[in-house]
Amino acid sequence: xxxxxxxxxxxxxxxxxxxxxxxxxxxxxxxxxxxxxxxxxxxxxxxxxxxxxxxxxxxxxxxxxxxxxxxxxxxxxxxxxxxxxxxxxxxxxxxxxxxxxxxxxxxxxxxxxxxxxxxxxxxxxxxxxxxxxxxxxxxxxxxxxxxxxxxxxxxxxxxxxxxxxxxxxxxxxxxxxxxxxxxxxxxx
Numbered sequence: 335x336x337x338x339x340x341x342x343x344x345x346x347x348x349x350x351x352x353x354x355x356x357x358x359x360x361x362x363x364x365x366x367x368x369x370x371x372x373x374x375x376x377x378x379x380x381x382x383x384x385x386x387x388x389x390x391x392x393x394x395x396x397x398x399x400x401x402x403x404x405x406x407x408x409x410x411x412x413x414x415x416x417x418x419x420x421x422x423x424x425x426x427x428x429x430x431x432x433x434x435x436x437x438x439x440x441x442x443x444x445x446x447x448x449x450x451x452x453x454x455x456x457x458x459x460x461x462x463x464x465x466x467x468x469x470x471x472x473x474x475x476x477x478x479x480x481x482x483x484x485x486x487x488x489x490x491x492x493x494x495x496x497x498x499x500x501x502x503x504x505x506x507x508x509x510x511x512x513x514x515x516x517x518x519x520x521x522x
Contacts (some may be wrong), residue, residue, distance in 0.1 A: 338501035340369040349375030353382055363508060367413060367494055370501045381493045388490050391483045396427045397449055401487035403435040404453040407516075411495040413503045415514035423512075436518055448474025449484075456484050 339345065342364065343354045350372035357368045371378040388398060399422045406414040415436065422432045434441045434450070441447040452471040455463045468481060497503070505513060 335502070336500075338370055338373060338503075340366050340501075340503070341372040342369065346372040347375050350378050353378050357382070363506070365417065365508075366503050366506050367417070367498060370503050371497055377493070377497070381490070381497075384486075384490050384493065388483075388486055391486065392479065393483055395425045396422075396431055396446065398487065399425075399427050400431065400435060400441070400446060400449050401453045401484055402491055403432075404450055405457050405488055405491035406495060407435065407438060408454060408457045409491065409495040409499075410516050411491075411498050412514055412516075413498040413505050413509075414491070414494055416505045416509040416512045419512035419514065420509045436514055445475045449476065449480075452476070452481075453484050453488070456488050461485065461488075 341347075341350065341354070343351055343358070346354055346369075353375070354364050354368060354372055358364050368378060368382075371381055391398065393401070399418060403415065403418050403422070406418060419432055419436060422435075423429075431441055431443070431446060433439075441450055448471055452463075452467065452474075455467045455471075459467075471481065472478070
């Protein structure tokens with residue numbers, strides 16, 4: 335197995351150091367995902383930039399986490415499920431929504447469930463939803479803008495989920511209490 339380094343600021347390539355310093359300021363630590371991405375400074379910058387852009391959407395924190403966690407689950411990313419569970423808890427996403435995302439069960443709120451379902455469709459069809467999928471999503475209270483914002487969130491998760499798969503990124507201590515495995519979702 336190829337081993338990837340999880341960089342600290344001191345060991346990172348020069349182009350990644352200021353990005354890791356910013357991450358440390360924001361999180362209070364350097365998440366292992368970002369330390370691993372630092373191996374390729376352009377990847378780290380791309381991920382952090384796209385993450386910031388995703389936060390500028392009209393979606394609420396809960397809606398953004400629904401898109402991200404749905405992709406994490408479908409892509410089997412144990413690191414990102416633990417991290418985004420922790421982030422969701424910290425940012426006030428309702429506990430029942432978090433549990434539904436972790437266990438692959440319907441969200442009680444019909445509008446949020448429409449988003450969860452559509453995010454899964456985008457992932458599972460690799461961006462080739464049926465027009466009926468789009469129409470059902472729009473009739474659930476969302477807009478064409480949201481359709482494209484789901485694609486944006488999905489792209490963000492390709493970057494992090496695939497990086498974690500390749501590097502076998504260890505879950506940070508700060509996220510360990512929310513460890514997740516695909517078996518949790520298959521039980522739902």
